[in-house]
Amino acid sequence: FSWMTRFNTNLCRGGDQSLFVKAATFQTIKGFREDFQILEDMEIIPRLRKEGKFAVLPHYLTTSARRYHENGIIRLQVLFAVIHLMNIFGVPQHKLFCFYKKYIR
Known part of the structure; x- marks a missing residue:
């Protein structure tokens, strides 16, 4: 299912992927919501998109x-x-x- 990461939609952004975020941006959006036990990546991504350019890097990442x-x-x-x-x-x-x-x- 890694081919789905090519689509520029929030639904294809979470799970076994990595987010690289500048520390200043992470602080601006006040980081992850501590009350989220699951789907925390799906919650933070729209906030990151509002702060600036969001790109999917054309590289592979090995996950479990x-x-x-x-x-x-x-x-x-x-x-x-x-x-x-x-x-x-x-x-x-x-x-x-x-x-x-x-x-x-």
């Missing part, structure tokens, strides 16, 4: 495939889609986190 091996590719992507939909529909953070802990190993 453990969750994909333990949960299966399709199952994990479906669960992540469900979590995103729950978030869009306003499900509170603690319930999103409980869902994540219950269904994702």
